[in-house]
Amino acid sequence: MRIGVNCFLLQPHIGGLKQYFLTLFKELLLHDTENEYIFFWFPHNAEELSKLETERWKDNAILLRDQREMTAYLDRLDLYFCPFGTLYPRPLPLPTVVTLPDIQEVFYPEFFTVEDRYSYDLHSPSSTRMADRVVTPSNFSKNTIVKHHRLADGKVVVIHHSADECYYHCEKFARPVDRPLPDAFVFYPANFWKHKNHDLLLQALGLLQREKNLSIPVVFTGFEQANGYPLSEKVREYGRLAMCHILGYVASEEMAYLYSRARILVFPSLFEGFGIPLVESMAAGCPVVAADATSIPEVLGNAGLLFDPASPRAIADTLEKVWCDASLRQKLVALGKQRAKSFSAARAAQAHLAVFAEARNAYSYAHFWKRRWIMRPYHRACVDWRWRGRKGS
Numbered sequence: 010m011r012i013g014v015n016c017f018l019l020q021p022h023i024g025g026l027k028q029y030f031l032t033l034f035k036e037l038l039l040h041d042t043e044n045e046y047i048f049f050w051f052p053h054n055a056e057e058l059s060k061l062e063t064e065r066w067k068d069n070a071i072l073l074r075d076q077r078e079m080t081a082y083l084d085r086l087d088l089y090f091c092p093f094g095t096l097y098p099r100p101l102p103l104p105t106v107v108t109l110p111d112i113q114e115v116f117y118p119e120f121f122t123v124e125d126r127y128s129y130d131l132h133s134p135s136s137t138r139m140a141d142r143v144v145t146p147s148n149f150s151k152n153t154i155v156k157h158h159r160l161a162d163g164k165v166v167v168i169h170h171s172a173d174e175c176y177y178h179c180e181k182f183a184r185p186v187d188r189p190l191p192d193a194f195v196f197y198p199a200n201f202w203k204h205k206n207h208d209l210l211l212q213a214l215g216l217l218q219r220e221k222n223l224s225i226p227v228v229f230t231g232f233e234q235a236n237g238y239p240l241s242e243k244v245r246e247y248g249r250l251a252m253c254h255i256l257g258y259v260a261s262e263e264m265a266y267l268y269s270r271a272r273i274l275v276f277p278s279l280f281e282g283f284g285i286p287l288v289e290s291m292a293a294g295c296p297v298v299a300a301d302a303t304s305i306p307e308v309l310g311n312a313g314l315l316f317d318p319a320s321p322r323a324i325a326d327t328l329e330k331v332w333c334d335a336s337l338r339q340k341l342v343a344l345g346k347q348r349a350k351s352f353s354a355a356r357a358a359q360a361h362l363a364v365f366a367e368a369r370n371a372y373s374y375a376h377f378w379k380r381r382w383i384m385r386p387y388h389r390a391c392v393d394w395r396w397r398g399r400k401g402s
Contacts, residue, residue: 010087010365011069016050017076018093019057021258022232024200025285026110029146029170030092031060036358038065044362045069047086049079088365096136100380104372106364107136108144111282111303113204115157120203122236127396134158135388137165139380141368144361146170146283147304166367168360169308170283171352175261176292179269184262190254191226195328196271196295198264198286199278200231201238206277206300206318208238211247213277213324218252225332227275228254228267268293272338273331276300277318284308288352291345296338298327312348313341 019030038046038061048070050058058066071082077098079089088104091097096107114121114129121129137143137158143165145151151165175182199205210227217223229240244253259267268274274290276299287308290297297313299305306315316327331337 010369011045011047011085012365013047013049013079013082013086013089015076015079015089015091015093015097016048016054016058017097018095019050019054021057022200022234023093024231025170025283026093026108027057028173028285029108029110031057032171032173032354033092033357033361034061034066035063035173036354037361038063040355040358041362044365047071047082049073049076049082088369090365091136091140094136095132096140097132099136100139100377100385102374102377104365104368105140106142106144106368107140109133109137109150109154110146111150111280112153112157113280113282115153117204117280120236123399125236127392127399130395131389131392135385138384138388141371141376142166142364144168144364147307149304149307150282166360166364168357168364169352170285170288171354171357172285172288172292172349173261174354175265176268176289177349179265179293182262183266183269184260185266186256186259186263188254188256190228190270193272194226194228194254194270195273195275195332196228196230196267196290197275197277198230198267198289199276201233201240203236203238204278204280205231205238206279207240208243209318209321209324210275210277211243211249211253212321213328214249214252215247216321216325217329221329223329223332224252225328226252226254228256228271230256230259230264230267232258264289265293268295271295273298273328275324275328276305277316277324278302278305279318281305281308287313288349292349292352294342294346296331296341297345298331310344310348312344 048066050070086103089101090106092108094109096105114126118126146169148167151167155162155165214225268290274295274297278300279302281304283304291312299313300318301315302318314327317323
């Protein structure tokens with residue numbers, strides 16, 4: 010097949026979806042010799058595409074200035090794949106696949122601006138309904154997407170994400186960060202979104218300091234976000250400047266170093282479609298304590314301890330338990346390394362190829378005309394009705 014890939018939304022700050030894209034296409038470009046990949050890319054993608062570690066992506070690549078320009082190349086494609094949550098342009102007169110990691114906006118609308126919620130309402134259900142197959146990374150996400158987007162169960166396929174190979178071989182790939190770190194620390198890699206729940210983690214660490222005289226240093230990585238959580242400001246407010254180390258963005262080799270050095274990965278996120286840091290941490294041999302929310306228990310299995318992310322007390326008690334018990338940490342490391350083997354890039358790549366074949370078999374030209382003349386205008390009319398008078402307010 011000749012598979013077109015829309016790279017428009019590939020940017021450094023998008024977190025898990027970026028890692029998903031890079032891990033998937035490193036594997037496909039290295040091992041899949043039967044299919045051609047035509048990357049529709051844009052000037053702002055260049056740095057991230059260079060991380061694919063192969064020049065093969067350039068073989069049939071087409072540089073665009075606007076996503077709609079790709080319609081001029083439909084005769085070169087057998088299938089069109091959008092890996093970043095939105096099928097665009099849509100509909101198209103050929104088989105299409107979209108990856109949608111989750112629908113957090115349905116569960117936590119307060120974490121999004123009005124403009125963001127309007128954009129999700131306009132693009133997300135329309136994308137899944139007009140695609141021939143939808144890929145999502147967990148059963149939790151599948152069940153919620155099927156329910157809220159009113160899709161047939163068989164149209165949505167679960168393919169677990171996988172960690173980059175470097176996390177399975179930290180001793181080979183790890184590179185120290187460029188600043189001093191505590192001898193022991195907990196690690197939380199997450200962009201500063203509100204759902205990542207940094208605030209309750211800070212509250213939990215404060216409880217341990219006040220009530221147990223237990224000072225646990227914490228290392229944060231990730232990007233600041235517009236409408237996100239003001240982590241630096243809150244660290245100052247809570248008086249934890251000496252114990253909190255905010256590194257910002259770090260490369261994967263430095264991430265591998267941090268996982269291998271950390272005593273614990275703490276992951277208090279309120280909402281995850283998957284949670285790639287969980288797999289990275291398990292692969293690297295770092296014990297995990299995490300929220301018992303959304304997809305996290307599904308990904309972690311029995312390889313970590315879970316807590317209620319809405320309770321600073323529960324977070325504090327779980328952290329203290331693992332921080333102070335070396336034998337428990339060793340047990341979690343062993344369980345985590347075994348669990349991490351379930352999330353392989355090769356398995357994910359093969360599953361995507363199977364989905365591409367399914368989409369090609371499911372497509373018909375009649376579907377395209379129904380989507381173009383009935384589904385698209387109907388969806389747009391419904392969105393305009395729901396948002397009348399609200400958009401931009």
